[in-house]
Amino acid sequence: MSEGRMYPGTGKDERTTFAPYSAFDIPQDLRELHGRYDVETTARRVRNFRYAEEWMMMMLGGWLATVPEVPVKTGLGKIIWEGAKAADEFGKRLPELRCGKRAAESSEAGNPGFADLIQEIAAPETPDLTIEKMTGVFDVLKPHLVKVYERHMRETDQIADAPTIEILEEIVRKTERHVAWGHEILDRLCDTDAKRQRRHARQAELNELLEKCGGVTGDLALDH
Amino acid sequence: MKRFIEHEELARDRRFIRQQNVAADLLATLPDDVDAVVELFEKVGPVIEAGTRGTAAEPLYDRFGPAFTLMTLNEPIRPGDPGTEDRLKMRMHGIFVGELQALEGAGRSLWDFPEAPWEFKMNMARQCWDEARHVQIFEKLLDHVGGEVGMYAESTFLFEAACADDPALRVAGVNRALEGLACDVFRDNIEYAKQTDDALMEQSMDYVLADELTHVRFGSEWVAEFCKDDPERLAKAREFRRETDRRFNFGGARSADKDAAIQIAWEDRKFAGFTDEELEDLAQLSGEGPSRKTMKKAIEILVARFQEEHGIPSEAQS
Numbered sequence: 107m108s109e110g111r112m113y114p115g116t117g118k119d120e121r122t123t124f125a126p127y128s129a130f131d132i133p134q135d136l137r138e139l140h141g142r143y144d145v146e147t148t149a150r151r152v153r154n155f156r157y158a159e160e161w162m163m164m165m166l167g168g169w170l171a172t173v174p175e176v177p178v179k180t181g182l183g184k185i186i187w188e189g190a191k192a193a194d195e196f197g198k199r200l201p202e203l204r205c206g207k208r209a210a211e212s213s214e215a216g217n218p219g220f221a222d223l224i225q226e227i228a229a230p231e232t233p234d235l236t237i238e239k240m241t242g243v244f245d246v247l248k249p250h251l252v253k254v255y256e257r258h259m260r261e262t263d264q265i266a267d268a269p270t271i272e273i274l275e276e277i278v279r280k281t282e283r284h285v286a287w288g289h290e291i292l293d294r295l296c297d298t299d300a301k302r303q304r305r306h307a308r309q310a311e312l313n314e315l316l317e318k319c320g321g322v323t324g325d326l327a328l329d330h
Numbered sequence: 331m332k333r334f335i336e337h338e339e340l341a342r343d344r345r346f347i348r349q350q351n352v353a354a355d356l357l358a359t360l361p362d363d364v365d366a367v368v369e370l371f372e373k374v375g376p377v378i379e380a381g382t383r384g385t386a387a388e389p390l391y392d393r394f395g396p397a398f399t400l401m402t403l404n405e406p407i408r409p410g411d412p413g414t415e416d417r418l419k420m421r422m423h424g425i426f427v428g429e430l431q432a433l434e435g436a437g438r439s440l441w442d443f444p445e446a447p448w449e450f451k452m453n454m455a456r457q458c459w460d461e462a463r464h465v466q467i468f469e470k471l472l473d474h475v476g477g478e479v480g481m482y483a484e485s486t487f488l489f490e491a492a493c494a495d496d497p498a499l500r501v502a503g504v505n506r507a508l509e510g511l512a513c514d515v516f517r518d519n520i521e522y523a524k525q526t527d528d529a530l531m532e533q534s535m536d537y538v539l540a541d542e543l544t545h546v547r548f549g550s551e552w553v554a555e556f557c558k559d560d561p562e563r564l565a566k567a568r569e570f571r572r573e574t575d576r577r578f579n580f581g582g583a584r585s586a587d588k589d590a591a592i593q594i595a596w597e598d599r600k601f602a603g604f605t606d607e608e609l610e611d612l613a614q615l616s617g618e619g620p621s622r623k624t625m626k627k628a629i630e631i632l633v634a635r636f637q638e639e640h641g642i643p644s645e646a647q648s
C-alpha cells in the first residue's frame with residue numbers, strides 16, 4: 107500500500123507519487139503526428155474508394171450471367187460479396203469523418219474521367235469476352251486500387267486516421283487474393299499468343315485511360 | 331454492358347444443351363382432366379423429344395415417349411422405387427442448373443438496378459456468394475449420385491419466369507416464388523437422404539436450405555420495403571409471385587396434398603416470412619393443377635400409345 111498521494115491536489119507540492127513510466131517500461135509510441143491528408147481530403151478519398159468498390163462488384167454481378175466458364179462464375183460470387191463488404195466498410199467510415207449519418211451510402215467518382223473508365227471496364231458483354239472482362243478488373247482496376255490503398259495507409263496520419271488504415275489493411279489483404287485468383291484464371295484462359303495479345307491490348311488500352319483520368323481519386327501522381 | 335438480358339443470353343460452356351421452355355410452360359397450364367393432359371402432351375411430343383436427343387434422357391424418351399417427363403415429376407422419390415437412380419440424377423442436375431440461374435439472377439439484380447438502396451445491394455451480393463457455393467455443392471452432389479454436368483438439357487425457364495424488370499417483382503419472383511420452391515424441394519430431398527442414410531447429402535442440403543430461407547426472407551422484406559407506399563405495386567408483385575408459383579407447381583407435382591411428389595415446406599416457409607394467408611393461397615393455387623390420380627391415368631395412356639406406335643413391348647413400362 108502506497109503512503110504517498112493517490113490524486114493530485116491544486117498546489118505544486120501536492121503531486122502524486124506515481125512515476126511517469128511503469129515498471130514494465132512500455133516503449134514509447136514513436137509514430138509522429140501529421141499525414142498527407144486532412145479530414146476533408148480523407149473523406150473525399152474514402153467516397154472515391156467506395157465508388158470504385160461498389161461499381162466493381164455491380165459489374166461483376168452483371169457478368170455472372172454472361173461468362174460461360176463455371177469456375178469463373180463461382181469464383182466471382184465470393185469476390186462480389188467481399189467487394190460489397192469493402193464498400194460497406196468505407197461507407198461506415200464516412201459519418202465518422204464528419205460527412206453526416208446519411209453519407210454511409212454515398213459514393214463519388216474521383217472525376218468524370220474515372221466514371222467513364224468504370225463504364226469502359228464494364229463494357230464487354232458477350233460470352234466470348236471473358237478475357238477482356240477479367241483483364242479490366244484483375245489486371246487494371248484491382249491492382250491500381252491496391253497501390254492507392256497502400257499509399258494511403260503509409261501517408262495518412264498514422265494515429266489520427268488509424269481507423270481508415272484498419273479498414274484498408276483488411277481490404278488490401280483480400281484484394282491481393284482476388285488479384286492472384288484473377289491472374290491464375292487469365293493465365294489459363296490466355297493459352298495462345300493471340301489470346302495473350304488480347305489481354306495485353308486490353309490492359310494497355312485501359313491503363314492509358316486510367317492515367318489520363320488520374321485513377322480512383324483523380325490524382326495518380328500522388329497515388330502511385 | 332446493357333441492363334436486362336434475355337434468358338437466351340445466359341452463357342454456358344460446351345457441356346450444356348438447352349431445352350425449349352415450352353414443356354415447362356405447358357405444365358403450368360394443365361387442367362385436372364386426363365384427356366386434356368394426354369392431348370397436350372402428344373402435341374408437344376416432338377419438342378420434348380428434341381430436348382432429350384444427345385442427353386442421358388434419350389433412352390427414357392425412347393422407352394416411354396413424352397410422358398417420361400411427367401413420370402419423373404409426378405411421383406415422390408423413394409429409395410428402391412424403379413427409376414429412382416435416374417430420377418435422382420435428373421433432380422440433382424435440375425437443381426444444379428437452377429442454382430446456376432439463381433446465381434445469375436442475383437448478379438443481374440446488382441447490375442440491372444444501380445439505383446437500388448445499398449442494403450438491397452448488400453443482400454444481393456451476399457446471395458451471389460451463397461448461390462456460387464450452392465452451384466459448387468450441387469456439382470459435387472451430382473457427381474455423388476453418379477451424374478455429370480450436361481447429361482440432361484437445361485431449361486432456362488427459371489430465369490425467364492422470374493427476372494422481371496421491376497426490382498419489387500424480381501425479388502417477388504426470384505426470392506419468394508423460386509427460392510420458396512427450392513425450400514420445398516430441398517426439404518423433400520433431405521427426407522430422402524435420411525431414409526437412405528446419406529449423411530453427406532443430408533448435411534450439405536440442410537446448409538443450403540438454411541441459406542435459401544435467408545434468401546426468401548430477403549424477398550419478403552424487400553417486397554414490403556419497395557412497395558410500402560404503393561399498394562398498386564404491391565398487388566402487382568403479389569400477382570407476379572402467384573403467377574410464378576403457378577408455373578412452378580409442375581402440373582400439381584408440388585402441392586399441399588399429402589400424396590404430392592413434393593410437399594410445400596410449410597414450417598420452413600413461415601420461418602422465412604410467408605404468412606399463413608399466403609401459404610393457404612399457395613396451397614389453393616397448387617391444387618388447381620391436375621391431381622396425382624389424373625396424371626397417373628394420363629401417363630398410362632400416353633405410355634401405352636407410344637409403345638404401341640413404336641412396337642415396344644409393354645412390360646418395359648416397369
Ligand SMILES: [Fe+2]
Binds near residue numbers: 429432460461464512
Ligand atoms: Fe441456392
Ligand SMILES: [Fe+2]
Binds near residue numbers: 432461542
Ligand atoms: Fe437462393
